[in-house]
Amino acid sequence: MQIILLTHERELERPSNTGKLVLSAVAGEGVGVERVIWRRAEPDKALLATLDDPAMGLLYPDTEVAGEAAGNMSIETCERFILLDATWQEARKMFNRSPYLHLVRRVNLVPARDSRFRLRRNQKSAGLCTVECVVEILRCKGHLELAALLEEEFERFNSAN
Numbered sequence: 523m524q525i526i527l528l529t530h531e532r533e534l535e536r537p538s539n540t541g542k543l544v545l546s547a548v549a550g551e552g553v554g555v556e557r558v559i560w561r562r563a564e565p566d567k568a569l570l571a572t573l574d575d576p577a578m579g580l581l582y583p584d585t586e587v588a589g590e591a592a593g594n595m596s597i598e599t600c601e602r603f604i605l606l607d608a609t610w611q612e613a614r615k616m617f618n619r620s621p622y623l624h625l626v627r628r629v630n631l632v633p634a635r636d637s638r639f640r641l642r643r644n645q646k647s648a649g650l651c652t653v654e655c656v657v658e659i660l661r662c663k664g665h666l667e668l669a670a671l672l673e674e675e676f677e678r679f680n681s682a683n
Contacts, residue, residue, distance in 0.1 A: 523601050523663055524554040525656060526569065530608035530616060531559055540653035540676065541607040547675045548656065548668060557607070562619050569604075570622060577601035579629035581655055582617060593627045597662040600629050607652045631658055653679075 525544065533539045541557065549555045558566045572578060579600035604626065606613040617623050633650055650658070653676045660669035 523552075523665075524556070524603070525659070526602070526604045527555070527557045527607040527652065528560050528569070528604055528616065529557050530606075530612045531561070532612065533607055534559070539607070540651045540679070541605075543653045543672065543675050543679055544656045547672045548660075553660070553665060553668065560606075560608075560616050560620070562616075565620065565622060572602070573622060573626055575602055578604065578626055580604045580606075580623055580626040581629045581631060581659070582606060582613075582623075583628075583630060595627045595629055597629055597631070597659060603629065603659060605652055605655055610649055631655060633658055 525548070527541045527544065529539075529541055533541060545555055545557060558569050560566075577600060579595045579602070581603055604623075606616050608616060631650070633654070653672060657669050657673050657676070660666075660672065
């Protein structure tokens with residue numbers, strides 16, 4: 523399984539960025555994680571080359587998409603996940619300004635609970651932060667110990683900052 527964090531460049535400087543938790547806690551634990559910096563005018567060539575992989579899915583809610591959908595896939599069948607690592611406003615802009623993302627089948631996540639992220643004002647009702655999404659994916663894919671470890675790291679991060 524692979525997780526690609528398509529990260530808005532502003533996230534790199536934010537102390538509240540939870541993508542860094544995913545990179546430090548999950549990498550090397552049987553799950554591949556990589557960060558790709560989103561650049562509107564210069565999409566990452568390596569990412570573009572993988573978008574037609576039938577195991578690739580974009581974790582992005584249908585409620586945020588206007589028009590025709592590329593289709594959906596289940597978490598169970600997805601092996602390569604793209605997550606937009608940004609604020610909800612930035613993620614919306616990233617999706618809307620990246621036509622190549624519109625071609626990727628989407629994975630919808632039904633969270634077990636509401637977000638517990640306290641370091642930012644949660645801008646979207648029922649929206650999870652990056653690390654919470656990864657915890658849910660790990661649970662669904664049977665990586666229960668890793669999900670628990672990442673959730674513990676998130677709890678420390680969320681209460682310390």
